[in-house]
Amino acid sequence: MHSPINGLTFCIHTFGCQMNKHDSERIAGMLEALGALMVETVEESDVVVFMTCCVREAADTRLYGQVASMKNIPLRAESPLSKRVIAVGGCIGQRDGGKLTEALPHLDVVFGTHNLGSLPRLLEAAIEGQGKQVEVLAASSEFPTELPTSREHSWAAWLPITIGCNNFCSYCIVPYVRGRERSRRADDIVREADELVKSGVKEIMLIGQNVNSYGLDSDEGVSFAQLLHRVSQTGIERIRFMTSHPKDLSDALIDEMAHNPAVAPHLHLPVQAGSNRILQAMNRRYTREQYLEKVQKLRAAIPHIGLTTDLIVAFPGETEAEFEDTLSLVEQVRYDSAYTFIYSPRKGTRAAEMPGRIAPDVASARIERLIALQEKITGEVLASMRGEIVQALVEGVSRRRENQLTGKTGRNINVNFNGAPDDIGKMVRVRITGAGSNTLRGEKVEE
Ligand code: SAH
Ligand code: SF4
Ligand code: F3S
16 A cells, blocks of 8 residues: 655654653654655654653743744755645643644644554645644553554663553643553563564663553553563563652562562662652652662662662742752662752642742752752762673763763663774673763773
8 A cells, every 4th residue: 555655754853751752663663664764854854743741841832932943944855745744742742732733833743642553644644635633532542562663772672561650740740641551461561572582682671650550450460570570581681660659669579670680770769859748749659768768678689779760849838948858868868860850830730739839049049959969979879889890781882982882781870981883782791990970981891
């Protein structure tokens, strides 16, 4: 069957989390399967797809400007189209639907998070002159991972195990734009992992908004810890997963991490805040003490584990003392690194209605103090790794120096070391010889 997509060029602009990045891989896979060619720039593209994020306001407002600017970029001379086709998907597509085409007259296609698979059909209709195509569904009928994929690296892959989120943290829009949590069948996950291993993949990242609650919505009776075990039996060299919600982190999972050598010694465990009153207002459903107890258990079972986190400052009503509770928690845990955010009100969430909005200058001062503290800790943690021998998955040639390779350690830290490009995509042993502010230096240990 001939598709009008055949022979076109396209590019995808992706914002947001690992879910969106993975969805973009599926889109690339679908369009390539129809004979389109992925290119780097808008100038070369007949079709531009925006995969959008609305978790914070900044990304949101930027999108409208970016789509608007498309009309000033001329279409490539050889294009078979009379006009560049622009599509918006992802979380803003899901939330705003038809409002987007009203605000952006030259936008052709809008789709949401539940109907990735419809994009080729919507693009075809737009190309064939059937007018603007807006299709946003209330819930998913398919698990997007049954669609083809085009991955950036041949040696690392994302593998979605759940979609959606049931947690409704009071600040967060994700449950509204990704829907309720649904777990994929364990057999399907293991089969895909098996195919990935056979195709040469060395590292699989199991992804979901809250991987720890995997299986709770199904009658299969497979827990996340059990799933991790089954995936490792495919022979995969390294498994990562994210994101873990502290309230659902089980002893069984800690045990599996401690005893399964394929599981990377790294856990991203977003704490968000260090004050119990704020944690409760955020609807996180754990206390500071419960969180710290889990950290203690993890460190007792896996002494070399690296912990990372997400932190929000200036949540509505956050006092100076409550902010300092976040600082003291960060000091206590000593994370390898942290993503830090200023609270951003999202329409439709409970926190957006809460009183006590923090002034922007106060919020900025808080995040700066927090970042300075975390940078100091990161520097100390990295410096303490000198002399260790670690496994690194080689990702490419270093951006700074040509004879240097760059890889990722099990703790998910970048390490640069001397080496030849034929190690790219392989797991090598590296002795850590030094540390910069957020990367390590090392030397390859010959087997
Ligand atoms: N499911 C994941 C990812 C959620 S979004 C998780 O639970 O961790 C990633 C991070 O963005 C969150 O952990 C939180 O720190 C931050 N975030 C979410 N909504 C936000 C908001 N309204 N303002 C500021 N930061 C927010
Ligand atoms: Fe948002 Fe909370 Fe769900 Fe994470 S767990 S996606 S922060 S609602
Ligand atoms: Fe953003 Fe949607 Fe992910 S809002 S963080 S892309 S789930």
